Every structure is written in structure tokens, then in C-alpha cells.
Amino acid sequence: MITILPIAALNAWHIVLWVVLVVVFVGSLFGLRTRWARQRPILRCVLLSLAAHAVLIGLAAFVRFAAIPPGAGKDESVRVTIIASKLQPSILAEETPAATDELAEEPTEEPIAPVVEPDAEEAPPEPEPISEADPEAPTEPIQPPDLMPPPDIAEQGEEIAEVMETPPAVEPETPPETPAPETPPSEPNPPAEVTPAVPEAPTPAVADITPATPAVPSSYAERIRPDRSKSILEQGGSLETENAVGRALEWLAQAQARDGRWDADQWRAGRELRVLGHDRHGAGVQADTGITGLALLTFMGSGHSHLGGPYQHQIAGGLVFLMRSQTADGCLAGDATFYARTYCHSMATFALAEAYAMTGDKRLEASVRRGVDYLLRTENKTYGGWRYEPNTVGDVSQLGWIIMALRSAEMAGIDIPNETWQRIEYFLSRVVRGRNGGLAAYRPNTDWSRSMTAEAMYCRQVLGKPLTDLAQLESLDALAAELPGDGMTNYYYWYYAGLALHHAQHDGNAARLTWNRWNERMKHQLLTAQVIEGSDQGSWNPNTVWGGYGGRVYTTAMAAMCLEVYYRYGSPAAGQSPWIATRPRGETTQK
Known part of the structure; x- marks a missing residue:
């Protein structure tokens, strides 16, 4: 009172x-x-x-x-008797739709590994909770089939988590150029509303990372050769470079998120550094599909697949994440911002297409076809090329990833219209620079750069339309003038230049000498820059030209793929074009 x-x-x-x-x-x-x-x-x-x-x-x-008078009720007590009885709910929980949805969204597996925390001075922000897509939104991701190794591989001792209810059945037909695995999969009905968790898998030691994958097309055969160590030495690599790749794969495996993605924001992507004087508004902060695609390409570049081997869990989880991110129109950009969307789509399509070409797993086909169709629709139909928005004048930086995505899909048996290849060649002709045509610009109205020269050189090799002798000498001189270690660290430039020079090394004395000089410098720079202790052991710091946008996963994937150059594609010495073996070398459709 x-x-x-x-x-x-x-x-x-x-x-x-x-x-x-x-x-x-x-x-x-x-x-x-x-x-x-x-x-x-x-x-x-x-x-x-x-x-x-x-x-x-x-x-x-x-x-x-007003208080209770002193002593009032002091000696009194309240007795409570609990009578146990069996609860009889009128509606069982499992019959309630809301309860079913909650159970479907609750993860039932432990994450693949504790996420490695970067160094204190580079501590990434805590990742935001992943929100479910609006089921009524027009761009709802398509429910993909879940991936699991066929029974003969699953019996090797490591089981993938319950990512699908039944193993794939034998598929009678396989795509051209792609020998099917011994027990090819069929496309099962996807389980409704179940989000597969990437299971926890033991991280193998470097010495135990022998890939386990079925027969692959000849262009990928170098990756899984039984005597790959011998091939590495012959092509310019070493035990140290291969151990560095192994450590990178270990770090990437630990850095993967529970739902299969590599979270760009968590690993410091999206830092705006105004590279080349342009504000890209932190492009990369939500580039999860692109970063995931690069991580998957790193695993597959070393010969691993989702059908077997020590990293099958991680690869399967990443592929499922990409397929779940694809919208009805085929776009794989996810939540990427304006400047990153095309990159993300092409990198994700590249990863899915390469996985399909390597394994012949038909469960990947629908997603690859939709990704390719999206690229075909958004190409500039007048001049060729792609950029940030559909049907705009393209740039070479986008073109490299898209060419590799399209050619990987073609190797998996998906037809790419010849008109598309013709427009790509025409676009490349518009960015030619230099006295002998050996240099290349970013866009038709810009000046040349070494990064674009390296990328355009490799694009022409992919197309089976290499440069003339004089043009190639001009390209070699330009790349040799800025070797790894000269100027700012740029893994993007090193990646394309390494691929182009490795492929061209048998084209003459100048090409061989340029490759040898480049390779020695590249190995030294990458091996000394890799983190060798602490929670980030095996990764590369994102203090590079484009590392602010891509983050630690980006730099680690790009650096590791530079060191996979010795076996990533078929050996040019054997007369195999690494990509366009079916397109006659030297012919051209340029007008």
C-alpha cells in the first residue's frame, strides 16, 4: 500500500x-x-x-x-505439491507446419571446421546472419539436387553428410569429351526445404592430398596423373610449390562457412582502396558466389572433385551453395553489388562448368545450362563482350572469366553458338594495341596495360587463335618488363600471365626464356609471401592490388592457382591446346 x-x-x-x-x-x-x-x-x-x-x-x-508488520506470517510456510502427469497435447509437434519449418531450418551437422580467425591487425568483422530468401520473390533460387559421391567412392571410408537421400543411378549417356565416372549419377528429386550442411571432415596433411576422381577429359588429365610430381618438375614447379598449394587447400577447407560458401565479408572483402583512381563502392563485400567459385576452382585445379578424395565434402558443399544461389533467370551473382555481379556470375559458372566437365555428373547440368544461357542473353550482340550491365560495351577483365566458363561448358557437352565465339573474337580485335598488335587495352577506347595484355593473350590461346609471331614478341617484351616482384603485388596479373606464358613456352626461344624468367620470379614471390604460422597458415594476405576487394580467400585462391599452372591444363608440349583442342588452331573468323 x-x-x-x-x-x-x-x-x-x-x-x-x-x-x-x-x-x-x-x-x-x-x-x-x-x-x-x-x-x-x-x-x-x-x-x-x-x-x-x-x-x-x-x-x-x-x-x-505500507509494509507487513514485523513477525506477521513469519512462521507460516506455503506447501507446494507437484503431481507428475503425462502431457497430452492436442496436436503433435511434428504435425504442426511451423514446427516442421523450424526443424528444417535448424542445422543438424557441425561445421566442416572452426573458421580460422585472421591476425589481430586484420580481424574480419563478424559475419551477419544469413537470411532466408523470400519464397515469393521473382528471383527465388532454384532448388538444386544435392551432391554426394556414388556408392563405390563413398565406400572409401569417408561419408559425405546426408546431402541427398539416395545415391545417383547410372546414366546411359555422357557428354562429349567427358568420359563418365564408373557409376554416373542421375538427377534425383531434390528434398524439399532441407538445407544441407557441409559435414566436418578431417583436414589431410600435405602428403595425403592425392586426388580421387574418375577419368577426365584430356585437357584436365595432367591434374590427376599418377606421376604428377614428375610432371610438376618437368613443367617448372617443385616440391615447395606443391606443398604451398597443399597448405592453401587446407586453409581454404577450414575457412569455408557452414552452408558451403566462402564468406567474402568475413574474410575482409569489400575494402574500398580506389584502385586506379576509381571508387567501386566496396565491390566484393557480398561477392560470395564469385569467391566460392574461385575457391572451388583451386580445389579442382589440383585434381580434387566432389565425387571423392579428401576434399569431396568441401567441394560438394560449395557446388550446392552455388546451385542454391542461382535464380530462375540463371543468374549466379547472388547478392553481389553492381561492380561485382558479372564477375561473380562468370566465376561461379566457370566453377560449376568445370566440375561438370571433370566428372560428367549430370546433376550439375541444369545449373550449368542456365548459367550459360544467362551469359548468352547478356552479351553485347553488336560488338561482343560483357560488362557490368547486360548488352553494354564489354571489357577484357570480364572476358577472361567468361571465355573460360563458356569453354568449360562446351567441354562438358553444352553447345555454345558459333556466333558468340565470332563476336568474342571481334571484340578482342577492337582492343588490340601496339605497333605489331601484341598489346591489349581494357576497353576499345582505353590505353593498353600489362594485365589486359596478358589476359587477352590467354584469351586468344583459349580460342585457338594465337597471336602472330611479331605480335607475340611484343606481348612477351611487355610482360617481361614487369615480372612478379616488380611494382605492386598483383595476383590477377600473375595468374593470366602465368597461364599465357606457360602455354606459349614452346613457341620459340624468346617465349621459353620469358616463361623461365617469369616462373622463377613468381615462385619466389609466392613462396615467400605465404603465411607459414598462426591461424592463417597456408593463406596469402590481401595486401595486393585487388586484395581489398576480394579479401583473403580471393588472394589465397589466386596465388594457389598461379602455382597450379604446371598441371592445370593439358601440356602444350604434347600438342594439346589447354582448352580449344576441338577448334582448329590458326583459323580465324575475324572480319
């Missing part, structure tokens, strides 16, 4: 207290009206607090709380 003290009950201390409180209250209000207080928000908060407390103390001094 609450009562107010009567006036007669007031004594001297009540009066003194009230006088003090009134002074504090009035003084606080007066202080709030001064210019000094208006310019200091924190002081205003203090004065308001003093005024409020003065009022509260004044009220408390004149309010009396």
Missing part, C-alpha cells in the same frame, strides 16, 4: 530537502537554456538527469510504503 505524508507530519529535514531539490531542479532547467549547454549534448543529458532525479527524490520523501 502507498500513502502520501500529510502536511502535519513534515519536519525540518523535509523542508531542507525540498529546498535543496528545488534549487537543483531550477538550476538544471536554467542550465539547459544556456548557450554553453546547447552546444554540448552530453552536458544537456547530465542536466536533464539531475532535474529528473530531483523530482523523483522529492516524491520519494513524501511517499510511505
